[in-house]
Amino acid sequence: xxxxxxxxxxxxxxxxxxxxxxxxxxxxxxxxxxxxxxxxxxxxxxxxxxxxxxxxxxxxxxxxxxxxxxxxxxxxxxxxxxxxxxxxxxxxxxxxxxxxxxxxxxxxxxxxxxxxxxxxxxxxxxxxxxxxxxxxxxxxxxxxxxxxxxxxxxxxxxxxxxxxxxxxxxxxxxxxxxxxxxxxxxxxxxxxxxxxxxxxxxxxxxxxxxxxxxxxxxxxxxxxxxxxxxxxxxxxxxxxxxxxxxxxxxxxxxxxxxxxxxxxxxxxxxxxxxxxxxxxxxxxxxxxxxxxxxxxxxxxxxxxx
Numbered sequence: 001x002x003x004x005x006x007x008x009x010x011x012x013x014x015x016x017x018x019x020x021x022x023x024x025x026x027x028x029x030x031x032x033x034x035x036x037x038x039x040x041x042x043x044x045x046x047x048x049x050x051x052x053x054x055x056x057x058x059x060x061x062x063x064x065x066x067x068x069x070x071x072x073x074x075x076x077x078x079x080x081x082x083x084x085x086x087x088x089x090x091x092x093x094x095x096x097x098x099x100x101x102x103x104x105x106x107x108x109x110x111x112x113x114x115x116x117x118x119x120x121x122x123x124x125x126x127x128x129x130x131x132x133x134x135x136x137x138x139x140x141x142x143x144x145x146x147x148x149x150x151x152x153x154x155x156x157x158x159x160x161x162x163x164x165x166x167x168x169x170x171x172x173x174x175x176x177x178x179x180x181x182x183x184x185x186x187x188x189x190x191x192x193x194x195x196x197x198x199x200x201x202x203x204x205x206x207x208x209x210x211x212x213x214x215x216x217x218x219x220x221x222x223x224x225x226x227x228x229x230x231x232x233x234x235x236x237x238x239x240x241x242x243x244x245x246x247x248x249x250x251x252x253x254x255x256x257x258x259x260x261x262x263x264x265x266x267x268x269x270x271x272x273x274x275x276x277x278x279x280x281x282x283x284x285x286x287x288x289x290x291x292x293x294x295x296x297x298x299x300x301x302x303x304x305x
Contacts, residue, residue, distance in 0.1 A: 003039025163196030246288030
């Protein structure tokens with residue numbers, strides 16, 4: 001689906017709601033390039049509202065940015081690392097071939113505020129389109145690095161999962177890469193189910209119980225929805241020759257947790273996610289879903305919804 005990018009110009013702000021958690025993104029005033037977010041964020045935008053938010057993310061640029069030193073929390077061995085800097089956490093992004101630091105995010109301990117800095121000189125040196133910077137783009141996966149802790153501290157977890165609504169109840173199908181999330185999403189869509197996502201689903205405990213939410217991070221099927229539905233079940237995906245539902249088993253919690261996005265380098269956040277999973281295990285049925293490419297899957301799932 002062709003979606004227009006979300007551009008936040010200098011001096012502007014925009015608020016997004018993901019799993020009922022509000023994030024305000026503000027571009028520093030004073031001219032210069034704006035911030036361009038993928039079009040998948042469009043359904044989650046609630047405009048330039050000035051009301052209360054759960055987290056504020058400020059975007060700025062400088063000619064150069066200095067690396068932050070401190071205890072190393074995490075090293076991706078690709079392009080980013082997390083460093084403890086006093087009470088704050090710093091995410092630092094380096095260009096893999098050259099090691100040049102081109103972006104950095106400094107985050108407060110409760111993740112309610114973050115400042116993202118871009119290095120103008122580094123960006124110009126690395127860009128292939130010339131010296132003019134038309135718009136900054138968040139390096140992957142910085143948006144999720146900032147959003148996941150805020151969600152977790154408010155009772156939500158983000159999973160590698162396909163999500164769909166059957167009988168107005170959400171079913172979440174968790175799987176690693178290659179487990180068939182995109183294939184499953186296609187099967188469900190062709191049989192009339194309303195999809196929440198084919199790659200990332202958020203699950204949050206609310207006053208109404210657990211609810212599943214679509215997110216702005218699609219997979220190969222490019223499925224994006226800001227819808228939310230009461231959660232009726234969670235499944236571990238298994239490819240098979242025939243469709244079949246396994247019996248409900250809380251012991252699948254470990255497998256579902258392995259398919260969640262858990263920043264273990266942030267102990268308080270990780271502990272909160274584990275707490276949410278312990279509540280899920282006694283509130284929502286956990287099952288295996290054995291599925292094939294044949295039709296008839298949605299009718300089987302009606303009993304789970």
